[in-house]
Amino acid sequence: MSEFKIGPLNHVGVAVPDLEEACETYRTLYGATDITTPFDMPEQGVKVCFVNLPNSQIELIEPLNEESPIHNFIQKNPKGGQHHVCFEVDDINEAVDEMGKRGATVLGKPRIGAHGTMIVFVHPKNSNGVLIELMESPEGAH
Numbered sequence: 828m829s830e831f832k833i834g835p836l837n838h839v840g841v842a843v844p845d846l847e848e849a850c851e852t853y854r855t856l857y858g859a860t861d862i863t864t865p866f867d868m869p870e871q872g873v874k875v876c877f878v879n880l881p882n883s884q885i886e887l888i889e890p891l892n893e894e895s896p897i898h899n900f901i902q903k904n905p906k907g908g909q910h911h912v913c914f915e916v917d918d919i920n921e922a923v924d925e926m927g928k929r930g931a932t933v934l935g936k937p938r939i940g941a942h943g944t945m946i947v948f949v950h951p952k953n954s955n956g957v958l959i960e961l962m963e964s965p966e967g968a969h
């Protein structure tokens with residue numbers, strides 16, 4: 828087996844029906860003061876913002892339309908829910924190759940994520956029902 832391994836936890840993705848409402852929850856209930864301005868990522872089918880924390884982020888995502896990959900998730904979980912966990916990797920192409928070699932189902936091809944680096948997802952069935960996002964570390968991240 829190759830040396831490939833996941834690196835730091837980058838963020839926990841939380842799918843929500845209303846991004847602004849979710850931001851307000853983190854502001855008022857949890858006292859979060861560092862929340863980014865929401866922005867649309869049509870290529871990923873979501874509106875997204877980040878609750879920045881000392882050691883990680885909560886990524887809040889809202890479906891942009893019925894074609895969004897999280898549209899079904901919100902249909903099944905109308906109040907929202909924990910959606911994915913994202914780990915950093917050194918090389919996304921090595922990660923995709925290794926996932927295949929290790930028998931996992933990689934969803935689609937690597938695409939640009941909200942941090943501006945390439946991301947890919949591994950099907951929940953491979954990880955005890957948890958959708959895993961692998962994200963190439965920003966330059967010189969560690």
Ligand SMILES: CC[C@H](C(=O)O)C(=O)SCCNC(=O)CCNC(=O)[C@H](O)C(C)(C)COP(=O)(O)OP(=O)(O)OC[C@H]1O[C@@H](n2cnc3c(N)ncnc32)[C@H](O)[C@@H]1OP(=O)(O)O
Nearest residue numbers: 868871875896899900910934940941942948951956957958
């Ligand atoms: C802005 C980018 C940002 C970033 O970090 O840069 C993001 O993270 S974007 C995040 C949104 N994008 C994605 O999630 C892309 C990958 N996801 C997918 O391709 C789909 O969501 C998929 C295939 C995981 C599920 O699609 P869908 O819900 O339409 O399919 P099913 O309803 O048939 O579900 C199949 C099976 O999986 C279970 N499921 C679905 N979503 C999740 C989840 N988030 N966590 C755990 N399990 C999930 C669903 O319940 C079904 O289970 P089954 O036992 O077969 O009923």
Ligand SMILES: [Co+2]
Nearest residue numbers: 840886913960
């Ligand atoms: Co994510």
